[in-house]
Amino acid sequence: MAIENVSELLDSEVQPLVNAYPSGTRDFILCKRLSLNEFQQLNPIELLGTNMAVRILNYTSRSSPDSARQFALSRLLTQCLEYRGNRRHLICEAWGEQDLRGETMFENNRTVFARRCGEELARQFKVVMTGEQESDLPTDELYWGTFTTLPNVEDQFTDPELHRFANQLETFILGNEEGEVTIEVPQMRKNVKKAWSEYFASFDLETPKRERRDLFKRLMSVSVRQASSFTRQIAYTFVQKSLKTTFSDQEEKLFELRYGNCEALGKINIGFLYEYDELHADLINDLANSFISHDYEGREKQAESNLKKHIQLLHEFRDLRRQVRSAQRSDSRSQYGNSIPLDADNVQPDINSPAPYDNMVAAEMMDHIRAVISRLKPADQRRAQALLDANGDRAIAAKSLGLDVAKFNRQYRQTTKHNIQREQRAMEQLEED
Known part of the structure; x- marks a missing residue:
């Protein structure tokens, strides 16, 4: 040797x-x-x-x-x-409590969607740090999924x-x-x-x-x-x-x-x-x-718990930030094709529009699920297939798996959605090459 x-x-x-x-x-x-x-x-x-x-x-x-x-x-x-x-395989970038509280989301992306995501992060920060909501993932799996892009x-x-x-x-x-x-x-x-x-x-x-x-x-x-x-x-x-x-x-x-x-x-x-x-x-x-x-x-138990809470929030922050950047790129592409001027009312926040964590999965994400479902792990495949069968309705998908909506949403956000996006990026990279 x-x-x-x-x-x-x-x-x-x-x-x-x-x-x-x-x-x-x-x-x-x-x-x-x-x-x-x-x-x-x-x-x-x-x-x-x-x-x-x-x-x-x-x-x-x-x-x-x-x-x-x-x-x-x-x-x-x-x-x-x-x-x-x-x-990149490992994610080493600066982050702080202001990110986890959602304070930087709108500062870096001046859109209505970014503002809503920042508000969602602020809500998440409160419920996670007070112990009202804990990640279903083991600490090592949550940490790995937050700091690496590797399976x-x-x-x-x-x-x-x-x-x-x-x-x-x-x-x-x-x-x-x-x-x-x-x-x-x-x-x-x-x-x-x-x-x-x-x-x-x-x-x-x-x-x-x-x-x-x-x-x-x-x-x-x-x-x-x-x-x-x-x-x-x-x-x-x-x-x-x-x-x-x-x-x-x-x-x-x-x-x-x-x-x-x-x-x-x-x-x-x-x-x-x-x-x-x-x-x-x-x-x-x-x-x-x-x-x-x-x-x-x-x-030791207290320190590990505090570390896990912060990593859970960092995972949420990076997930929402990807969504905001994706939406921003999509808006940038579409605005050049719209030759009809928009009046001011059309660019104001719509209080009746769905928040980022309402039960319906966006049509674009549904297309991604269909494209990569065969590449997912069994647990992710079950959640993804339940969403497809429910036409994107998380409440129906959760019920079909015998879960309450809150638990299904956590599992979807923390693991399945992350893996779907990773596989989608891998497929896009293959197409570019």
Whole structure:
């Protein structure tokens, strides 16, 4: 098995530092030594490129070659993550409480629809923060769906086709050489992008060519999860090499939050989301601080609940913002085709027009559902089909599934609608290419 080295960070430069708190809990922080008394905290993702990572992979390959190959490939593919444009995999953008309250919706989009969506967000903020309405999704699934555009799939390459694709992509990147291989990351990214642009046409797969980009996104999803787990293993080895210590329960949770795939963060290593805004950082710091307190169990539960509420609201905000931008683009396109002047009354808010969360699904969204329903997961397919059978009436759709309207609306907004829009964007991208 070829093992690659992708970093100039030397193991001798990695120094574990320990902060001890009055509760007796210790926080282990890995830093890069800059001088005798000067240290710089490392982004956990930097550990993936160390020689320590290579040694762990070599050791793992003796007892579990398949696992070592999967971790090695995941380690490489995280270098190919996109953060910008319509191909981005992770969403790292500034957000704050004013967004979650709906205050910025109308400021950025001066339309009646944007104003209504802002009002809906303000209402949502009140009911969510007071605990009147909670997301039906587990915390890790909600977090994953808010900060990534990747499918929420398994943590292993267990699917035969995904496993086949992973093996071929590994050979594509590393070749057939054995031993250590030095990888030039910019060139690797360029080669993977080129293969992506060609729909991985040279790969021997059963998956139709037009669906291979979706297969690649599934692979990237698994890679983020596996790399997050592997980072924890590398960090733990560095700590044990220097300190040879055991962790208490609180120290284990704190270490997992900092270097592992913590469930509260959607099993995404915190290093992948280093560009988050101050509010997000404060929420994560509150969770970390709960682990070093005397009453850590109560504070941990409260911090996790507060984090989940904010992520639920962020999910709602981004969903409504997409709708506002879509409506704005649609209005911009249609206005050029209307040669009849409109009087002032026609552009004033209509108090009788439906709010964005009335029971009827827009005709455009119904067309999207028909186009992508076969690509959805079973749970989303059931909700989508119920909407089609009900001609877009959510109340009728909810009744057909044995749900009350409020619960159906939450499930539709938080999962199904998001997945429909993602599949629609994927199909549009295929058409453009």
